[in-house]
Amino acid sequence: QVQLVASGGGVVQPGGSLRLSCAASGFTFNSYAMHWVRQAPGKGLEWVTFIQYDGSTDFYADSVKGRFTISRDNSKNTLFLQMNSLRPDDTAVYYCARNRNPDFWGQGTLVTVSS
Amino acid sequence: DIVMTQTPLSSPVTLGQPASISCRSSQSLVHTDGNTYLSWLQQRPGQPPRLLIYKISYRFSGVPDRFSGSGAGTDFTLKISRVEAEDVGVYYCMQTTRFPLTFGGGTKVEIK
Numbered sequence: 114q115v116q117l118v119a120s121g122g123g124v125v126q127p128g129g130s131l132r133l134s135c136a137a138s139g140f141t142f143n144s145y146a147m148h149w150v151r152q153a154p155g156k157g158l159e160w161v162t163f164i165q166y167d168g169s170t171d172f173y174a175d176s177v178k179g180r181f182t183i184s185r186d187n188s189k190n191t192l193f194l195q196m197n198s199l200r201p202d203d204t205a206v207y208y209c210a211r212n213r214n215p216d217f218w219g220q221g222t223l224v225t226v227s228s
Numbered sequence: 229d230i231v232m233t234q235t236p237l238s239s240p241v242t243l244g245q246p247a248s249i250s251c252r253s254s255q256s257l258v259h260t261d262g263n264t265y266l267s268w269l270q271q272r273p274g275q276p277p278r279l280l281i282y283k284i285s286y287r288f289s290g291v292p293d294r295f296s297g298s299g300a301g302t303d304f305t306l307k308i309s310r311v312e313a314e315d316v317g318v319y320y321c322m323q324t325t326r327f328p329l330t331f332g333g334g335t336k337v338e339i340k
Contacts, residue, residue: 148329150277150329157320157331157332157333157334158269158277158320158322158331158334159331160328160329160330160331163327163329172327172328174328175328208276208277210277213324214265214267214282214283214324215267215279215322215324215329216279216282216288217279218276218277218278218279219276220276221276
């Protein structure tokens with residue numbers, strides 16, 4: 114069955130960096146576009162970034178543009194999110210989601226930006 | 229950006245009774261390919277979102293038929309024909325027609 118397991122979250126100081134991973138299994142990873150979507154504590158869903166199945170195209174929310182970078186390693190069935198210059202308002206659970214029109218969502222990993 | 233507006237904010241429902249959630253987009257969600265990419269997600273407490281409905285009215289794999297979607301253009305509705313205890317959670321509409329993807333603010337379905 115489809116599984117998306119996000120990891121790499123934790124507590125980081127403002128201005129710091131973190132790299133999230135999303136390990137995919139149960140489907141042909143290199144055939145699917147992927148997204149990162151985040152959810153601040155007690156709040157709604159916010160789309161963060163997208164990457165095409167082959168890594169050729171990516172898009173970012175204005176709130177993270179220039180600070181976050183999405184990438185993927187299709188040989189390892191893994192999606193990444195490099196987060197730099199982190200701010201307190203980046204605190205959220207980060208979910209990876211499969212497909213241009215998201216159909217499966219991973220469990221999420223919590224990122225807390227605090228001094 | 230396309231703004232998605234959901235109503236109501238909260239929907240207390242009696243078990244076995246119907247529930248309805250509305251979602252309105254600030255512009256048409258019809259894609260140049262002719263499809264309308266409006267989805268409905270369910271998020272149970274402590275869980276990740278789960279896809280229920282895609283392209284307005286198509287039920288995703290494993291979704292009970294008490295869930296149905298309808299609408300066109302900028303106005304969409306999710307209906308639960310008979311609410312069950314496992315339906316408690318927050319429901320979101322999501323548009324994937326254009327980047328950035330955007331979500332409604334969520335509707336909390338709870339049992340009276």
